[in-house]
Each structure stands twice: as structure tokens, then as C-alpha cells.
Amino acid sequence: MDDILRFALLGLGLGALYALTAHGIVLVYRGSGVLNLAHGALGMAGAYVQWELSAQHGLAYWPATMCGVLTSAALGVLTHLLVLRPLRTASAPARLVGTLAVFIVLTALAVKRYGDSLQLVPGKLPTRLLTIAGATVSEDRVWLLGIAIAITAVLHLLYRRTLFGLGTTAVAENENAAAALGWSPDLIATVNWALGSALAGLTGILIVPVIGLSVTGLTTLLLSALAAALVGRFSSFPITLAGGLLIGVVQSELTRFGSGVTGLAASVPFLFIALVLVARGRALPLRGTFLDRLPALGTGKVRPLPLALAVAVGLLLVSLSTPLWADAITNTLVLSLIILSIVVVTGYAGQVSLAAYALAGTGAFIAGHTTADWGWPFELALLAGVLGTVPIGLLFALPAVRTRGVNLAIITLGLGTTLEAMVFQNTDLSTTPGSDGIVVGKQTLFGISVSGVDHPQRYAAVVLVMFVAAALVVANVRRSRTGRRLVAVRANERAAAALGIDVRAAKLYAFGLSAAIAALAGVLTGFRSTSVVFSDFASFGSVTALGLAVIGGVGFLVGPLFGATFAAGTVGARFGDLVLPGLSEWMPLIGGVILVLTLVGNQDGIGKELGSQAAGVRRRVSSKRGASGRKGERATAAVRQGARRDVPEVMPREEREGPGPDVPRSAPLPLQVRDLTVRYGGVVAVDGLSLNVEPGQVVGLIGPNGAGKTSAIDAVTGFTRAASGRVCLGDRDLTRLPVHRRAAAGLSRSFQSLELFEDMTVLDNLYAACDRPGRWAYLMDLVHPGSRALPAHVLVAVREFGLQDSLDRPVGDLSYGERRLLAIARAVAASPSVLLLDEPAAGLSDDETRELAGLVRRLAEDWGMGVLLVEHDVDMVMSVCDQVVVLDFGRRICAGTPEEVRRDPAVRAAYLGDLEPEMLG
Incomplete structure (x- = not known):
């Protein structure tokens, strides 16, 4: 006691x-x-x-x-x-x-x-x-x-x-x-x-x-x-x-x-962090700004001939290098792999993780034990280390389901520190008796000695090939359907979920792939000597690695090579010593200073320009409308020639006839909302709302500010949990489904605040909506990025909304009216049965509003969609809607045709005021 x-x-x-x-x-x-x-x-x-x-x-x-x-x-x-x-x-x-x-x-x-x-x-x-x-x-x-x-x-x-x-x-x-x-x-x-x-x-x-x-x-x-x-x-x-x-x-x-448990006391802070975050179940109240800008991204396009030439030159240089230079090349490429794993999870998916070195050490730990305990050869040990680390990476990803940004950085750093304290520093687990690490001996690859001790040039060549292979995998992912989903999650999680993207699955995938690449780096680091020594995997090394990733350009595939050169022991340090002896000792400081200058001067990293050229990035704004038009015509032709089978029945008849008679037919489904109630604490925002939206029908939802209109849309689409009530699409009850599954079932929406993917082009915004990866897409996209052909119904939407000349333009270059139209076109591209529009005419001129009203009407009449329209412009609502539902303080006070609503005394008292009915048309 x-x-x-x-x-x-x-x-x-x-x-x-x-x-x-x-x-x-x-x-x-x-x-x-x-x-x-x-x-x-x-x-x-x-x-x-x-x-x-x-x-x-x-x-x-x-x-x-x-x-x-x-x-x-x-x-x-x-x-x-x-x-x-x-x-x-x-x-x-x-x-x-x-x-x-x-x-x-x-x-x-x-x-x-x-x-x-x-x-x-x-x-x-x-x-x-x-x-x-x-x-x-x-x-x-x-x-x-x-x-x-x-x-x-x-x-x-x-x-x-x-x-x-x-x-x-x-x-x-x-x-x-x-x-x-x-x-x-x-x-x-x-x-x-x-x-x-x-x-x-x-x-x-x-x-x-x-x-x-x-x-x-x-x-x-x-x-x-x-x-x-x-x-x-x-x-x-x-x-x-x-x-x-x-x-x-x-x-x-x-x-x-x-x-008796190594590292248990040191792990207490992380346990507190995890418990607090789980108990609160939400991110910290960090202040943001509407001017937030994410780092630029490359497209991942690979030019085979220049790549093959670069690899050949690299292998030649490695073969001619001295052992010291070979070691520097190995250090550079291994660190580049670590940074490449950060490109996947932070650059592409937008998740700030500080666990790269912990995952690298995990890969080395697994591979080292398979060799030391079971005698596995280098090839199998490498595979075991990479695949065995993926589940650990998924465990690291679990906090990302509920947290993001700086909160996620804290918890991943805590996880890495805990892993280091309890496993890597536990001599019973991380050392072979009589050694300071796990003894793995000298390595051979398919019978050829590649020992980093005896043949450092050969080992450097192996690491070079591994890096190129990993970079090609990441490039494939960037250009694939999976990559577009990762970038959508990075840009706006709410909008991504509203388009049917499983945000949780995307995050888990990014962490899993990042863990595999980091594990590859860890195995190659540990096996370059005869023993795997875990002092090489200090968790705070992840902090430096993230900084180097930003220096090189966290969104570009060439970024890892540029960033890695500013670390000690790399090719950059060796060149520094040639120019100024002893400079390599200052490389950590030089890297930190350059990181500060990079952040202040160019957040996209110093490798952006060269990365853009190497990857064939095409981000320029097209000022020639004819060029964009021809691209649209070629895309339309490609769709028709390909006889795509994903064109829904809700598109116009003349466009349905193009792909042929074997196109699957899917009838739009009605939306039924029954007794929907939404509460925020003790405040009832929506009180027992019931309404129907039939295919081909436009239903207006109006009411004064604070009446609960947006809360109703949020509850129908799953962004807000309903206290009671049911939401059904056809015969399917969606009440307990998450947002992305409701969207996949046929509920698509726009947002009052637009919530476009600001760092993507118009075309990529549309791709994010219409992409429907199959069951094996997450694996297939690693080796083949798939087709980028737009479905025919999306091309029709592009023409309907006048976006054919803007496909290659960044969203930030669009006018406000064009952004409004893109938000609706993106929702339409998801092929919904019911489209929910939240104040689509806000900020538009009278002419633009009338044009939008015609578009909404055509979506119902020609496309067969049901449309639920929330709008403050009463003239637009009354002119375009078949039925109108009026809310006041969350309760439905009237429902009927526009004429019936116009003349209802309760509506006039609560919302329309004392104006004469004939003045409200």
C-alpha cells in the first residue's frame, strides 16, 4: 500500500x-x-x-x-x-x-x-x-x-x-x-x-x-x-x-x-488520446478558413519510353558506383519508398499520418522473424513483411474513420510510439540472443547473392527496381477509379459520401496500400545488413519523412526522389560533401530550413514543375472552346462505339437508343418519407414530416428560414440521424443505411454550399459521381487503371448544363453560375432515381434562374427523375413544381399543388405574408 x-x-x-x-x-x-x-x-x-x-x-x-x-x-x-x-x-x-x-x-x-x-x-x-x-x-x-x-x-x-x-x-x-x-x-x-x-x-x-x-x-x-x-x-x-x-x-x-510489460507505462498517453477521441466521437474543434487550399496533385500518367530510359541509366550508374555511393543510392531509394507511402495516404487521400516509420519497422519485424525463426528466403520474407503489415496499417486507419487532420496526426504518432515502445524496444521480441537485432544473414534473390554487405551495388539495383515497381503501382492507382475516389475523399468527405463513395473504405484502402509500401521500405532497410536493427525505425522519424514529402511535393510521384535527397546519408548528402566537405552533417538542418521556405513560398513542393512534366499533367485552362468541344465529341463517339452497358433508362430516349437493345433497363423508384423527426438536443428541427416524390415529378419543399428544410434533406440522405420515421426508395427501407449506401441506392443531392471538389477539374468532378468500381476494383486498379470513358448519360448532362467547353477547367476557374450548374450536373451524373436540390438558384440572376427551372423540369419530364426541390425563390418553385410541401418550425402545414398552396391561409400567414395570391405566381 x-x-x-x-x-x-x-x-x-x-x-x-x-x-x-x-x-x-x-x-x-x-x-x-x-x-x-x-x-x-x-x-x-x-x-x-x-x-x-x-x-x-x-x-x-x-x-x-x-x-x-x-x-x-x-x-x-x-x-x-x-x-x-x-x-x-x-x-x-x-x-x-x-x-x-x-x-x-x-x-x-x-x-x-x-x-x-x-x-x-x-x-x-x-x-x-x-x-x-x-x-x-x-x-x-x-x-x-x-x-x-x-x-x-x-x-x-x-x-x-x-x-x-x-x-x-x-x-x-x-x-x-x-x-x-x-x-x-x-x-x-x-x-x-x-x-x-x-x-x-x-x-x-x-x-x-x-x-x-x-x-x-x-x-x-x-x-x-x-x-x-x-x-x-x-x-x-x-x-x-x-x-x-x-x-x-x-x-x-x-x-x-x-x-513486466515492456513499454506499457510509456504507452499511457496514447491510451488516453484514443479513449478521449473514441468517447467524443468527433474531431477537435479546430478552426478552418474558407481559403483552405490543398497541395496540387499530379495525374499519375506514365511515359513508358522515358521511364525505361531512366531506369536503364539508373542501373548503369549503380553498377559503376563505389560501395559508398551504392549505399547512398540505397538510402535515397529506401527513404523515397517511405515518402511514397506518405504520398498515397496524405497526398492522395488527405489523411495526415505520422506512422510511416512504425509501419516500416513492422514490415522489417515480420520479415526478420520469418527468416530468423523459420528460415524463409529473402523473396518470401519480403512478401510476408509487406502483406503482414497491411492489417496493421488497417488498424492504424481505424481512427481515421472518426478523426482527420491534426487529430489523426496525433493519434497515429501515438500508435507509432506505442508500437516502438512495446515491440521494437522489447529485446525479447526484437533481438536474437547475442545480437543487437534479428539476425537474418546475407541475402540471395532467386539464387543470386544480393547481400548489401558483400555486393552493395547489387542490393542498390534491387532497391531501385522495387522503387520503380512501387511507383508504377501508385501511378496506376492515381489514374484509376479508386484513385479518383481517394482524391474525392481528400477534397470533401461529405460530397464524396453523397455521390455513393464509401469514405471509410477509401481511407482504409489508402492506409493499407501506404502500409504495404512502407513495409517494403522497412524490409529493404533491415535486410541490407545481416541483422535487422530497430533503432532505424524511431517513430519520430515519421515527422521528418512528412516534412521531406512536402518538400518534394506530396502530390507528385517524383516528389519522393526530390524530398529524399535532403536527408543525411543520401545521394544529396554525398554530393554536398563533394562540393563542401562536412556538409552532409548539416543535411537535417538544411532540410528543415528548406521545408519552411517551401511551405511559405510554394506548398506544392519544389518537385511540382518537373513532376508535372514527367507525369504529363494537363492542368492548364483551355481558352479555346473548339478544342473542348472536339474532346466532348470524341468522348461521345467513344461511348457510342463502346456500346456501354451502364446507361440507365432515365436518360432521354434518343440517347438510350445509341448503345443498343441490350442495355439494362432500370426504372426510377419513388421516394417515400413517413413521420420523419429530427432533433438537435432539445430542439425539434423536423417534426413528423411525410411526403412522396414520384418518378417524373418535381416536389417543392418551402418554408421560412429555420423551418427545417435542409435538416429534412440531411435526414433523408443520411447526413443527420433521424430520431424517428422512415425513408424508403421503392420497396427498400433506407432509414438505417449510411450516406454512401443511400446514394448508391438512388438518392443524389446537391448542397446549399455547393461542396464541389475544388482541387479537381470539372471532368474529374463528374467522374467521381459516375464511377462505379466493381468488387475487385481495389486490387485490379493496382495493375490496370481502367477506362476513363464517360457514360453516355453523363455526356448528355454535360450538354444539358452547358459544361462541354469547361471539362478541363479547374473548378476554381468557373463563375458562380457555372459552379451552381456543375453541382447539379454532378448529382445527375450519379444516375439517381430521386434528385434532392438544396437551394440550387441561390445567388443566380433572374435569367439564370429561369434557365435552371427549365433544366429541372426537363430532368423530371425527359429523364424520368423524381426531384425534391428546396428553394427560397417562390416564383421558381410555383412555376416548376407539381406538388409543394410547406414547413413551419419543422411541421408540415400544407401540401398540394402550387395553386392550392398559393391560396392556403396558413401558408400565407406563416411564409408568404399578406401578399395577394395572384402576386405570388
Whole structure:
């Protein structure tokens, strides 16, 4: 019992330091909306400055401490002003990578100056032993707890009772509104960065007497602090303190009583992160901006002749290289494979993962044991490592189902750190007795020795072939139906689901493929020597790998080669040593600086232009309408010649006749909504709504603002869970189906806010809607990307909506009216039975509205679709609809023909006002 209490008291001291670090993260987040992953590095910088001034230059402890705290504060302010402020209109993942760039620069500088050996540093707090309730504990732990409580109280009062605190809260809630009231968001952010970073420096100085002074030790403190901040929702200082103390106590107790399980205590922060995210079931409330822009993407097009020539030249250079250059080539290509795995999961699917090195180590672990324990040859061990890591990658993907962006980055980093602590650092699992790793011997490939020890040139050639093969697989995926779905999920998950794309399956696929590529890199890294050594797979290496991916261009296949050259031990470092001896030692720092410059100057990466040429990217805006028209005619001809069998019966008769009599016929189905109720907490948004939409019929859903119209569409399409009621399409009950399955069944919708795939062309927006991958598409697309022919009904929609001259244009280049039409055309391209339009005429001129009304009418009469139209333009509704349903405060108050609704007294009182009925036509 005494041990339990003693270790609990020790844990309170450690937890107090976690809470203080977390407070700094919360300060930065509250003031600028940025999750600062460089926080631990800022604290490390302050701690080293204090130690150097005190231990090496003889400055007194407290003045040296003040200098260390001020150093951290100054670095925090510079981080905001030089890195994050220029990225204020960038996407949240880009801002996250900005903090990672600062992390890379600071850790590289620290390692260069101080090394990474552990320094024992004495503290200034009293260390005499105290007896509390029969347990003996050092007095400094009590002091740490008191300091944490005092600082928590001060911060709580500062941000609740002062004008500065109120201003910070205002900026966090609505930056534009706060600026209109006279608050400077930039000044607020700068001050909070200074305070948060100063607190990081103070915490670093206080904790080094407990854990020792080292670059790695202080930077990895970040995970525990993130867990505590997450408990406090990145806003509450008292709850953050409680979370930090609880984490510290649990860690301390497991250190004493769970010592039989390697890495269990170190995994506590991740367990807290996972539990909090699962319990809340939603992403953190990170602020975004409507100017968010994702990095550009290549098309994945491969030119066989230049590729074959490049591979031949590469193999020739490898064969002529010295062993040192062969090793550099191997290092470059292996790191390129790691970065290629990031291109898949982050570049294509938009999921920010920091688990690449953990998955690479998993592949090496599996392959190493198959060779060491079962005697498998290199070929089979490589295959086992790659395939065996895929399920682990899928486990890493599970958090992506409920989280994204910076939240996903946190949890994948935690997963990787846990895997490293519990498996890679467990000598019982990761070493062969008498060795520092898993002994795998010298490798042969199909009977030919390719040992990296005896024949480094041959091994480099094998790695080159493997990289090219992996790159071709990724290129195929990018050009395939699967790739288009990944990019759609990256651009807008809501819109992707509304088009029938299974967002969860797309994310799992991206993580699985990324895991396989990372595992390939891990096996090739581990087997280049006679033993697989797991120090090569430190989880924080994933941070550097993501930075290198951004430098090269996270959306381009040539990006990995460019990014990898800025790492130590690669071809770039070797060339650097030729130009300036010793330059390779500075490569981590150089890479970090270039990452900062890349983010500020060109988020698409320095490899974009060459990548565009190599991949044959065609992203230019066509200014010649004739060229686009000819493309459309060729596409139409290709569809007719191919006699495509996916043209539905709902398309116009004259177009149905083209493909031939063997086209399957699918009759459109009616939509039936019965007693639909939607609640948001205690507020009833939709109250017992019932309506029918028959094929070929346009039904209007109108009502005043806040009547529940959009909530009704969200509930019908599955974006909002209905409290009660039924939604049926034909005889099929869709009530419990997720969004993508309702869309696949025949419900398609547009959005009031459009929600187009902004970083895709008009053509790719349409492809995302009409692509229908088969059961084996996820595997087949790895080797063959399939056809890009548009179905005939989509070509008809293109002509109907006047988009034939805009197919190759990026969505961002369209006018507002064209964007509105594209949103509807994309929904039509999904071949729905029922089309739900949410305020399609918003922002259109009178002429454009009349043209849109004619289009909606033709969709019903000529295409046979049922249309549910939500629209504020009463004239349009009354002119185009067969039936109109009127909502008021979520309840249906009238339903009937436009004439009946026009004359209903309840409608006029609730919505149409006192205007004469004949004036409402």
C-alpha cells in the first residue's frame, strides 16, 4: 500500500509537468488556432540554453533560467511571425506541417550543437525526503505540483476575468468578428505564442532534473502533453491539469507494478488520446478558413519510353558506383519508398499520418522473424513483411474513420510510439540472443547473392527496381477509379459520401496500400545488413519523412526522389560533401530550413514543375472552346462505339437508343418519407414530416428560414440521424443505411454550399459521381487503371448544363453560375432515381434562374427523375413544381399543388405574408 501511495505522489509531480507543458499547447491553440507540434522542441531549446549558461558559463541558476524561458518565448514568437502567419490562409494540415518544420530545425540544431547523449542535470528545488501518509517522497515533487496548481489558477483567471483573455476567446470563436470589434488577431496570436512557448521553456527546465537532459527525451514529452490538452478540449486549464495529473499517476503506477510489460507505462498517453477521441466521437474543434487550399496533385500518367530510359541509366550508374555511393543510392531509394507511402495516404487521400516509420519497422519485424525463426528466403520474407503489415496499417486507419487532420496526426504518432515502445524496444521480441537485432544473414534473390554487405551495388539495383515497381503501382492507382475516389475523399468527405463513395473504405484502402509500401521500405532497410536493427525505425522519424514529402511535393510521384535527397546519408548528402566537405552533417538542418521556405513560398513542393512534366499533367485552362468541344465529341463517339452497358433508362430516349437493345433497363423508384423527426438536443428541427416524390415529378419543399428544410434533406440522405420515421426508395427501407449506401441506392443531392471538389477539374468532378468500381476494383486498379470513358448519360448532362467547353477547367476557374450548374450536373451524373436540390438558384440572376427551372423540369419530364426541390425563390418553385410541401418550425402545414398552396391561409400567414395570391405566381 505504501508503494501505491508513494508512486502516486511521484506521478503527481510528473503529471504536473505534463500539465504545464499542455497549458503551453492550449495557450497557442486558443490564441492562433494552431496545434503546435514543435512545442516540445521549443521547451528543449530553453532547457539547453539554461543548462549551457549555468553549467558551462557559470551564470547563476535563476538568471540562467530566465534566459532559457525568454529564449523559448522568442523562438515561439519567431515561429508565429515567420512561419505560421504566412500560412494563415493555408489548410490546417499545412499549418501542422509548419510546426513540424520548426520541430525539425530546432532538433537538428540541438543535435548538431549538443549531441543526443543524456545529461544529468541537478535541480534547484528542495529534494529532502518527506513522509506523507506513511509514504516517502522527494520534496521537489510537491513543489512541482504546487507550481502547476498556481500557474493553472493564474491562467484560468487571466483568460476568464481580463480583457486580454476575453479578446483571446473572441478571436478563437470568430476572428473576423473580433477584428471588427477592434481586437488584433495577429497581436493576440503573438502574445499567446510568447506565453505558451515561455511555459514550454519553464517546463523543460523543471523536468530535466527528473528525466535528464536530452534532445529526444524532451521532444517526446510532447505526446503526454497532447494527451492532457486533449482531455481539457484544448481550452480548459483546470481540466487540462486534472488530465495531466491522472496521466502522470497512471504512468508512475505502471512503472512500478507493470514493469513486466515492456513499454506499457510509456504507452499511457496514447491510451488516453484514443479513449478521449473514441468517447467524443468527433474531431477537435479546430478552426478552418474558407481559403483552405490543398497541395496540387499530379495525374499519375506514365511515359513508358522515358521511364525505361531512366531506369536503364539508373542501373548503369549503380553498377559503376563505389560501395559508398551504392549505399547512398540505397538510402535515397529506401527513404523515397517511405515518402511514397506518405504520398498515397496524405497526398492522395488527405489523411495526415505520422506512422510511416512504425509501419516500416513492422514490415522489417515480420520479415526478420520469418527468416530468423523459420528460415524463409529473402523473396518470401519480403512478401510476408509487406502483406503482414497491411492489417496493421488497417488498424492504424481505424481512427481515421472518426478523426482527420491534426487529430489523426496525433493519434497515429501515438500508435507509432506505442508500437516502438512495446515491440521494437522489447529485446525479447526484437533481438536474437547475442545480437543487437534479428539476425537474418546475407541475402540471395532467386539464387543470386544480393547481400548489401558483400555486393552493395547489387542490393542498390534491387532497391531501385522495387522503387520503380512501387511507383508504377501508385501511378496506376492515381489514374484509376479508386484513385479518383481517394482524391474525392481528400477534397470533401461529405460530397464524396453523397455521390455513393464509401469514405471509410477509401481511407482504409489508402492506409493499407501506404502500409504495404512502407513495409517494403522497412524490409529493404533491415535486410541490407545481416541483422535487422530497430533503432532505424524511431517513430519520430515519421515527422521528418512528412516534412521531406512536402518538400518534394506530396502530390507528385517524383516528389519522393526530390524530398529524399535532403536527408543525411543520401545521394544529396554525398554530393554536398563533394562540393563542401562536412556538409552532409548539416543535411537535417538544411532540410528543415528548406521545408519552411517551401511551405511559405510554394506548398506544392519544389518537385511540382518537373513532376508535372514527367507525369504529363494537363492542368492548364483551355481558352479555346473548339478544342473542348472536339474532346466532348470524341468522348461521345467513344461511348457510342463502346456500346456501354451502364446507361440507365432515365436518360432521354434518343440517347438510350445509341448503345443498343441490350442495355439494362432500370426504372426510377419513388421516394417515400413517413413521420420523419429530427432533433438537435432539445430542439425539434423536423417534426413528423411525410411526403412522396414520384418518378417524373418535381416536389417543392418551402418554408421560412429555420423551418427545417435542409435538416429534412440531411435526414433523408443520411447526413443527420433521424430520431424517428422512415425513408424508403421503392420497396427498400433506407432509414438505417449510411450516406454512401443511400446514394448508391438512388438518392443524389446537391448542397446549399455547393461542396464541389475544388482541387479537381470539372471532368474529374463528374467522374467521381459516375464511377462505379466493381468488387475487385481495389486490387485490379493496382495493375490496370481502367477506362476513363464517360457514360453516355453523363455526356448528355454535360450538354444539358452547358459544361462541354469547361471539362478541363479547374473548378476554381468557373463563375458562380457555372459552379451552381456543375453541382447539379454532378448529382445527375450519379444516375439517381430521386434528385434532392438544396437551394440550387441561390445567388443566380433572374435569367439564370429561369434557365435552371427549365433544366429541372426537363430532368423530371425527359429523364424520368423524381426531384425534391428546396428553394427560397417562390416564383421558381410555383412555376416548376407539381406538388409543394410547406414547413413551419419543422411541421408540415400544407401540401398540394402550387395553386392550392398559393391560396392556403396558413401558408400565407406563416411564409408568404399578406401578399395577394395572384402576386405570388
